[in-house]
Amino acid sequence: MVTPSSRSTRLARVVVATATAVALLAVSSPALAANGTIGVRETVCAESLFVRTEPLGAWMGTLYAGQTFQVKGPRSGGYIYGFAYGHVNRNGWVQDGWFC
Amino acid sequence: MSAKVAAAVTALGIVLAAPPAAQAYVVPRHAVNICQSASFYDNYDSASGPYGLKRVLEYGNKIGHTPGAHPVYNGWAATFDFGPNDWGYMRLECIGGYDSW
Numbered sequence: 001m002v003t004p005s006s007r008s009t010r011l012a013r014v015v016v017a018t019a020t021a022v023a024l025l026a027v028s029s030p031a032l033a034a035n036g037t038i039g040v041r042e043t044v045c046a047e048s049l050f051v052r053t054e055p056l057g058a059w060m061g062t063l064y065a066g067q068t069f070q071v072k073g074p075r076s077g078g079y080i081y082g083f084a085y086g087h088v089n090r091n092g093w094v095q096d097g098w099f100c
Numbered sequence: 101m102s103a104k105v106a107a108a109v110t111a112l113g114i115v116l117a118a119p120p121a122a123q124a125y126v127v128p129r130h131a132v133n134i135c136q137s138a139s140f141y142d143n144y145d146s147a148s149g150p151y152g153l154k155r156v157l158e159y160g161n162k163i164g165h166t167p168g169a170h171p172v173y174n175g176w177a178a179t180f181d182f183g184p185n186d187w188g189y190m191r192l193e194c195i196g197g198y199d200s201w
Contacts, residue, residue: 050187058126058170059187060178061143087143087151 033098036071036080042099043068051092055079061088069094128164128180133157134196140181144173144189154188157181165195 033045044063051061055077063069067086074081080096083089136159142152157163164180171178177192 052125053169053171056125058166058178059180060171062187087145089146 033100035096036069036082036099038071038073041068041070041085044098045100046098049094049098051084051088051090051094052079053092055093057093060092061086061090063088063094069099071099126166126169128166128170129198130182130201131163131165131195132197132200133159133161133163133190133194135159135191135194138190138194140179140188140190141176142188144176144178146173149174150176150189154186155181157190157194162201163190163195165198 036042044065044067047065049063049069050059051063052058053060056079061084063084063086067084069085070083071080072082072091075096076093078096079093081091081093083091084094135157138157139150140154140157141150142154143150145151162182164182165177172192173189175192176189177195178187179190179195180187
């Protein structure tokens with residue numbers, strides 16, 4: 001039998017559960033890294049991001065979280081071309097999708 | 101939200117924040133350090149030279165380099181250290197004994 005008091009208790013539980021879900025999603029959202037935008041100096045969100053001579057090419061440097069990458073384009077095979085700042089200071093290719 | 105769902109959301113966040121695969125796509129050729137000791141740097145800054153000393157390699161340490169594929173800047177060669185399995189820069193003249201192991 002559903003009484004008014006038990007209904008309000010259930011409603012309160014639903015509200016709390018929804019609020020918790022929203023809060024958790026809000027907390028975890030900064031971890032969702034995004035693709036780079038051409039023309040934008042993006043910040044690296046990955047712990048480390050290899051800079052390569054070409055898509056799937058040879059390593060030439062490493063960017064770390066917080067360092068920046070000027071996205072120039074084009075894109076190719078999941079990689080994107082641009083200028084790596086930090087302690088790389090060269091043009092190169094990085095795996096796309098690791099920017100804040 | 102149940103504890104399982106919360107744990108799954110947290111795990112997803114951790115996975116998404118993890119660094120991308122750090123494997124070497126261009127596999128380096130086996131070589132060794134032929135200098136008595138060689139400084140191994142984290143990066144090569146095109147403005148200021150080698151940056152961030154990681155460690156000093158001893159004579160005979162196993163390393164890898166792919167001539168022609170991995171860049172050499174001003175005598176500093178992109179090199180793979182087969183000890184901790186990481187990349188760095190060391191002097192090109194210290195790389196020798198290709199395919200010796």
